Amino acid sequence: MTDNPDRAANSMWGGRFAAGPDAIMEAINASIGFDRRLAREDVEGSRAHAAMLAATGIITEEESGAIREGLLTVLSEIERGEFAFSAALEDIHMNVESRLRELIGPAAGRLHTARSRNDQVATDFRLWVRDRCDAAVQGLAALQRALLAQAEAGAEWPMPGFTHLQVAQPVTWGHHMLAYVEMLGRDSGRFADARRRMNECPLGAAALAGTSFPVDRQMTAEALGFDRPAANSLDAVSDRDFALEYLAAATICAMHLSRLAEELVVWSSAQFRFVTMSDRWSTGSSIMPQKKNPDAAELIRAKIGRILGANIALLTVMKGLPLAYSKDMQEDKEQVFDAADSLDLALAAMTGMVADMTANRAALEAAAATGFSTATDLADWLVRVAGLPFRDAHHVTGALVAKAEAAGCDLPDLPLAEMQAAHPAITEDVYSVLGVANSVASRTSYGGTAPARVREQIARWKEILA
Secondary structure, X not given: OOOOHHHHHHHHHHHHOOOOOOHHHHHHHOOHHHHHHHHHHHHHHHHHHHHHHHHOOOOOHHHHHHHHHHHHXXXXXXXXXXXXXXXXXXXXXXXXXXXXXXXXHHHHHHOOOOOOHHHHHHHHHHHHHHHHHHHHHHHHHHHHHHHHHHHHHOOOOEEEEEEOOEEEEEEEHHHHHHHHHHHHHHHHHHHXXXXXXXXXXXXXXXOOOOOOOOOOHHHHHHHOOOOEEOOOHHHHHHOOHHHHHHHHHHHHHHHXXXXXXXXXXXXXXXXXXXXXXXXXXXXXXXXXXOOOEOHHHHHHHHHHHHHHHHHHHHHHHXXXXXXXXXXXXXXXXXXXXXXXXXXXXXXXXXXXXXXXXXXXXXXXXHHHOOOOOOHHHHHHHHHHOOOOOHHHHHHHHHHHHHHHHHHOOOHHHOOHHHHHHHOOOOOHHHHHOOOHHHHHHXXXXXXXXXXXXXXXXXXXXXXXHO
């Protein structure tokens, strides 16, 4: 690195400025404190660019070879923690190029031919976000497998299904677990869809208008795994939709994780005891020795705030920017980095918690039989067997619920005479639908909670995730 930061800055900007930036300007202008995370992508993009420059005769093969080997040395230094980053050089791009010049001499200056930092950073950032989409899909699949294991173990276990957090109808533990598998499947689809849309290469757009050099943009796009070059140079350097789409998908995913985390917090409480959380994912209290707190779940529940905040922050940065590049766009990375870290951590932690937790079958089944959870089954029986219109059946069932509540018992415990007092068409057969096990077994419509249907969906998802 140079010993003179001002000279480095002036060299970067060319002869336009006679004096270097003061300390405050340097501090607000520099991004190396966070964009050093793009080092691998920067080197990868630059090596592809150098190879293309040689293939098109813009620089020599000898120059290209020296640049590409030198870049590998730079990356190795960075990964070993031996690289001296300089704020005076602003960003990862100029830090890498400056060190490359020290390693190989004037040939390093050829690297930036037919390229701007505008298309360079757009490419680096896109490569990084593309990798985070892949990581999210992998993390989601691991969590889905953990949920499937829980679903398979409890495919027949009744538990209460809730609406308004009030007992509604019995479902099975497996069915409830599969609900989150479905949610996460949509999340995975959103990340994959965003990845497909972002897979266009900005390199060759240069500052904003393209370049007069005879570049081969298809070559660099293919070398970096993109489907095609971006079709409009203005759009290529000014677009951050790819980051926004990642954040949007991450926000929805984090919301789903937060919902599951909330249920784990509630279910692990002494009032529910539906699940027992592993000691590995719980903490104690500094003053209350009996406490076992689901802190990992609570922290996952809070991650939505960081990720949603990042989404809003980047939307706010981008909303008023004219084409093409403005320095505002330097503020596009930190929140994406933080959101990606938060999402990856939340997915890994949730996977561990779900894999380690133990569902309390007895507590689930006992709770499933409370709150008159089979009232709808009674109404359905009155329609199907006794021939009542559903609204009439609903009224009769409501009257029977009131009777049971007054008697301090559940619907299956009401004597037949009490049932027939509400409607004479009721027969002994009604009790066949009032048990919790009978209730869940009867819900055989596609997507229903019947154990047979649950096993079908488990098999389907195993095949999808295979």
